[in-house]
Amino acid sequence: SRDQVSYFGAGPAPLPTPVLEEASKVLLNYNDSGIGITEISHRSPEANAILAHTQASLRKLLDIPESEGPDGYQILFLQGGGSGEFSAVVYHMVSLWVGALAKKQQQGIDEAAKRMRLDYLVTGSWSLKASQEAARLIGAEHVNVITDARRCRDGKFGVIPSEDTYTRTGNNDDVALTYYCDNETVDGVEFPSTPSGQNLVADMSSNFLSRPVDVRQHAAIFGGAQKNVGTTGITIAIVSNRILPPHAEMADSKLLRKLGLSVGPIVLDWPTIAKNNSLYNTLPIFDVWIAGQVMQRLLEQAPGDKSPRIATQAAESNKKAELIYSVLDKHSEVYQVVPDKSVRSRMNICFRVKRGDADAEKAFLKGAEGKGLMGLKGHRSVGGIRASNYNAVSVAAVEKLVAHLEEFAKA
Numbered sequence: 001s002r003d004q005v006s007y008f009g010a011g012p013a014p015l016p017t018p019v020l021e022e023a024s025k026v027l028l029n030y031n032d033s034g035i036g037i038t039e040i041s042h043r044s045p046e047a048n049a050i051l052a053h054t055q056a057s058l059r060k061l062l063d064i065p066e067s068e069g070p071d072g073y074q075i076l077f078l079q080g081g082g083s084g085e086f087s088a089v090v091y092h093m094v095s096l097w098v099g100a101l102a103k104k105q106q107q108g109i110d111e112a113a114k115r116m117r118l119d120y121l122v123t124g125s126w127s128l129k130a131s132q133e134a135a136r137l138i139g140a141e142h143v144n145v146i147t148d149a150r151r152c153r154d155g156k157f158g159v160i161p162s163e164d165t166y167t168r169t170g171n172n173d174d175v176a177l178t179y180y181c182d183n184e185t186v187d188g189v190e191f192p193s194t195p196s197g198q199n200l201v202a203d204m205s206s207n208f209l210s211r212p213v214d215v216r217q218h219a220a221i222f223g224g225a226q227k228n229v230g231t232t233g234i235t236i237a238i239v240s241n242r243i244l245p246p247h248a249e250m251a252d253s254k255l256l257r258k259l260g261l262s263v264g265p266i267v268l269d270w271p272t273i274a275k276n277n278s279l280y281n282t283l284p285i286f287d288v289w290i291a292g293q294v295m296q297r298l299l300e301q302a303p304g305d306k307s308p309r310i311a312t313q314a315a316e317s318n319k320k321a322e323l324i325y326s327v328l329d330k331h332s333e334v335y336q337v338v339p340d341k342s343v344r345s346r347m348n349i350c351f352r353v354k355r356g357d358a359d360a361e362k363a364f365l366k367g368a369e370g371k372g373l374m375g376l377k378g379h380r381s382v383g384g385i386r387a388s389n390y391n392a393v394s395v396a397a398v399e400k401l402v403a404h405l406e407e408f409a410k411a
């Protein structure tokens with residue numbers, strides 16, 4: 001049964017049991033209407049209330065500015081997963097950059113557009129994928145990988161190089177995007193602090209709602225819901241008004257095509273989604289409701305107005321991660337943490353058993369499963385062990401894992 005299992009899957013990931021219990025009721029009958037939540041119209045008053053509640057909760061948790069002016073941020077719900085946003089980001093930031101260029105000059109746009117650059121910080125498998133998608137969409141000549149962490153470590157991820165080594169080229173005005181992945185789910189690498197860069201966009205899919213974020217430093221932040229936030233099916237984007245109409249002018253699609261640049265599908269178009277309050281097309285309201293319930297619980301953990309209200313959860317996440325890392329470090333002859341100490345992820349704790357000895361790792365996993373500790377196998381591309389320490393993983397579950405780590409090391 002659910003009580004007997006502690007689940008450390010990397011995503012989809014565990015959700016709070018009370019939320020799922022309530023979900024099973026509203027699937028049948030939402031608000032005593034006799035209609036299930038997945039059956040109601042996404043344009044109904046009920047759906048609008050759910051949307052507004054989830055947005056308001058997220059604003060409080062992460063202290064997201066609400067104004068309609070340039071300093072405000074929109075909260076969007078999109079579909080297509082984190083991967084869909086790899087593309088959406090490119091379409092949007094390119095259109096924004098070309099839009100600004102066209103406003104400045106009418107002559108010689110073709111020549112000027114050649115200077116446009118998208119800067120990528122490649123610190124793990126997901127930022128690598130995002131940079132590859134950018135190159136696929138607009139051509140590798142516009143994509144500048146300003147750091148590739150593998151170069152510092154025998155071709156493997158596990159460090160975040162210092163900013164003074166980044167190969168930023170040309171004029172700052174030509175940077176349409178600086179992209180980073182705040183937490184690399186596969187490689188267990190997390191940024192200790194926000195990197196700098198023009199038009200900064202972050203993928204926070206695997207550490208969303210696990211610590212405070214300085215939203216104001218970002219043009220946009222996005223993340224799939226299926227780890228810390230909710231069910232698979234929605235992706236949340238927090239987008240600055242500065243990069244949206246009416247505060248910014250997007251490029252005309254004819255001009256983009258003329259310049260040989262891509263025009264994105266409308267369902268990934270941030271201005272369209274923003275203008276329609278995420279209801280351009282059918283939004284999976286159930287997923288938005290789940291996210292709202294998860295956020296509501298986080299707010300209840302942190303009563304009062306002290307902003308950002310996510311600080312309470314952050315303290316718990318840190319504490320759980322420390323419990324696991326300290327036992328791994330204590331038995332360093334048995335366990336080897338994959339990333340460098342300075343960039344260890346609090347969310348995805350990646351380590352090897354006996355330096356990657358296949359039999360030892362198999363035995364570790366088998367022993368864990370026998371105790372109901374599930375989902376610990378590392379990503380297929382890197383192997384090893386990965387304990388994902390998302391918000392719904394309880395301290396008690398972490399303590400069970402710690403006990404297994406101790407016992408296995410001693411055996």
Ligand code: PMP
Pocket residue numbers: 011080081082083084126181183184185186203204205206224
């Ligand atoms: N970014 C990160 C950091 C991820 O961990 C993942 C998926 N695990 C993705 C992007 C891709 O998300 P999706 O599968 O929702 O497209």
